[in-house]
Amino acid sequence: MLRTFLPSVLLCSAALAAGRMEAAERPVIRIDAARSAGEAAPMVYGHNIEAADERGIFARIDLPKPSPDGVNTGKGHWDPVQMRPDPAAVRFLREIKTGMLRYPGGCLAHNFDWRKTVGPVESRPDWKFGLAEYLELCRVVGAEPLITFSDYALPAEELPRLAADLVEYLNAPARPEFPQAMKRARNGHPEPYGVKYFEIGNETYHDNHNLKPHRRFSVEAYVDFARKTIEQVRRVDPSVKIGVVGHTMNLDSRPDFWDETVYRELGPHVDFIIHHYYAPKLDSLSPAEALHSTVTAGELLRLRLANFRRQVRELAGRELPVAVTEYNISGVQNQPVPWRHSYLAGLNVAEILREFRRPENRILAASYWQAIGGYFGMIQRRGDGGHSRSGAWPFFQLWTRHTGSELLPVEVTGNPRREMVAARVGQVTARGETLVLPRALGEVTRFDLYFQALAAAGCSGSGNARHLQFRLNGCGKQSYPTFLTVHRPAAVPADSGFTLRADFEARFQPAANNTGSAALGFGLMDLRGYEATRLATAVGGLEESGEWKKFSCSLSVGADCPGITGLLRVEKPRGELFGLLELRNLKLSLFGDARIPAVPLLAVEASRLDANRIALAVINRSPDAAVPGRVEVAGMRPRSGIARELYQEDVTRATAWNPVEKRVSPAADGSFNWEFPPHSLTVFELNALK
Known part of the structure; x- marks a missing residue:
């Protein structure tokens, strides 16, 4: 079991050595049941549906038909034989109070043409779970629909009209001046659906996978596309709420650069910003x-959200909410x-909610x-027709079924704090009492340039940092040749990670005899290789820059990283590409690690269940120690209560339990005393009646 090997791991000097807890007296959790702390956000219990054509995205582009698991069943949400929501799916979604369902699902929105999903089902035998079926599922479950406008299904100039026609189909009255709404009426739904929430694209900062033709929006092109979409959609229905794609909450x-441009240019015109976490x-x-890493994540999220709000206020000149339309553990x-699927994914859900x-x-x-x-689903259908539940399910079930919508003031006095040193990249060190932002460590002036590896990719290179030239001499295969190495800079402390950012200008000129194409990019990778570390990042679209254009990408690595390589990326080749990339x-530029304050071990929330009952949720973030505490309630005198405790010593557990x-x-x-198990969630139901 996990506890048997934690002590030896905690002694590792470079990883988890800082396990010091600033012990204090028994912490006291005080709830004020006589006052309100406001309403909990009502639509945070949402989920995603994958229900579109996977060809060219997650499946081979040359398949004759789309996968029936998505377009006929919505990955288990729809019964295409009875043409009704799957009863088990409805039961599961109701059980966890699903407040929003997002459709058609992540990257599948890239290839989503809604017109293929409507009309009599006999006219779309390969697409039985379409727009009407999705909206019927939302109605039965009691979930708000959120629909993603496609960002790559048609040429860019046609996409705003595609979005506006969808809104007309959904929301306009069935009158002759609204032909799409008339089509809806002919399809059996004369009254408008009244869909309120839409997002413009899904993760549009990356490309359209293996779809043809290959495309990738620059942020400037995305802003132009979004503006035109907003204008045309609001001309149809000014009441809808529209969100635009953000990149990262740092x-x-x-x-x-993506977020700065989107916040500044689109922030004044939209209703929310979209982030995935x-x-x-x-x-x-x-x-x-x-x-x-997981028990530090809640504090890190709190700080990221606060920083997002500040950045949006400064750049958009107004407050804007965020819609986190995808989230999970990474x-x-x-x-x-x-x-x-593990216990830690569930513990992370508790922190996030x-x-x-x-x-x-x-x-x-x-x-x-x-x-x-899907790949991440908490609920999976077994071969015998039943369903399995992952280690995340109990946390969703406990939080959604046993907490209330009205929050109550609650505080923890004497809350012990724990320092934790980041073991690998992706973790953040928690130490001290203040937030330390990533600090600039200066420009990297010593690095190695070499061009030998380019030959195997059908390229040659020359030049220096002021001007690099890459001649593509018939590139016809996907390749990632390296040409630059930055060894671990002396400016980085021995026990710290660092971030390297590359800024440059690029342009590409096809040769006169060129007949091929490829997606060209610049990448950064941990010197030990991608297979060893899974640490790499890239910026693409270099082949689209006929004139000089600015690009930037950055990679964060851990304390054990010996250096970073730069590479040329040749992807999705068709034919042989000839030309000059400059x-x-x-x-x-070099940046040091961020550092957050030492983590308070007890994270709490109190809420009202009804006039005589309140709920208290307590997360103990200590990785290896129980924390004894005391609970006191003002404004109500609890006479009895039930504690529901989620704790597994083995954090790798990937199946549900009660x-x-x-x-x-x-x-x-x-009042009462309680001992909270390590890395656990406990939810109390406290009753003023015997």
Whole structure:
């Protein structure tokens, strides 16, 4: 079991050595049941549906038909034989109070043409779970629909009209001046659906996978596309709420270039910003390292949300809510365990929901990736027709069923804090009492340039950082040749990670005899290789810059990283590509790690269940120690209670279990003592009646 090997791991000097807890007296949790702390955000119990054509995205582009699991069943949400919502899916989604369903699902929106999904089902035999079926599922479950406008299904200039026609189909009255609404009426739904929430694209900062033709929006092109979409959609229905795609919620003083442009240019014109949040990154971590990363993640999210609000106010000139339309732990590998299904994924859910419910964080909506089916799904259909539940399910079930919508003031006095040193990249060190933002360590002037590896990719190179030239002499295969190495700079402390940012200008000129094409990019990678570390990043679209254009990308690495390589990326080749790719004014900048304050071990939320009952949720973030505490309630005197406890010593557990229920026997004044197990969630139901 995990506890048997934690002590030896905690002694590792470079990883988890800082396990010091600033012990104090028994912490006291005080709840004021006579006052309100506001309403919890109402649409944070959302989920995603994958229900579109996977060809060219997650499946081979040359398949004759789309996968029936998506377009006929919505990965288990729809019964295409009875043509009704799947009863088991409805039961699961109701059980966890699903407040929003996002459709058609992540990257599948890239290839989504809604017109293929409507009309009599016999006219679309290969697409039985379409727009009407999705909206019927939302109605039955009681979930608000959120629909993603496609960003790559048609040529860019046609996409705003495609979006506006969809809104007309959904929301306009069935009158002759609205032909799409007339089509809806002919399809059996004369009354408008009244869909309110839409987002313009999904992760549009990356490309359209293997779809043809290959395309990738620059941020300037995305802003232009979004503006035209907003204008045309609001001409149809001014009441809809529209969101635009953000890139990352960082801890820096300024957002990255994509976010800075989107916040400034689109912030004044939209209703919310979209972010996806996959953190902490657990791939390749040991169970002990993964646990330490997870119990730090709640504080890190709180700080990221606060920084997002500040950045948006400064750049957009107004407050804007965020819709986190995808979130989960970051873990796609199955070794050492499938972290996305594990106990730690559930503990992370508890931290995330606690932050998302807080009114000050201005969360419009949030959708977990994902409840049913797919690679991440909490619920999977077994071969015998039953369903299995992952280690994340009990946390969702406990939080959604046993907390209330009205929050109550609650504080913890004497809350012990724990320092934790980042073991790997993706973790953040928690130390001291103040937030330390990533600090600039200067420009990197010493690095190696070499061009030998380019030959195997059909390229040659020459030049220096002021002007690099890459001649593509018939590139016809996908390749990632390296041409630059930055060894670990002396300016980085021995026990710290660092970030390297590359800024440059680029342009590409096809040769006169060229008949091929490829996606060209610049990448950064851990010197030890991608297979060893899974640490790499890239910026693409260099082949689209006929004139000099600015590009930037950055990579964060851990304390054990010996250096970073730069590479040329040749992807999605068709035929043989001839031409000249030029980079100029390459600037490599170095930044130190961020550091957050030592983590308070007890994270709490109180809410009202009804006139006589309140709920208290307590997360003990200590990775290896129980924390004894005391609970006191003002404004109500609890006479009895039930504690429901989620704790597994083995954090790799990937199957669901039932919480342990324990009786609470308050003293005459309503207070009681409790011992909270390490890395656990405990939810109390306290009753003023016997």
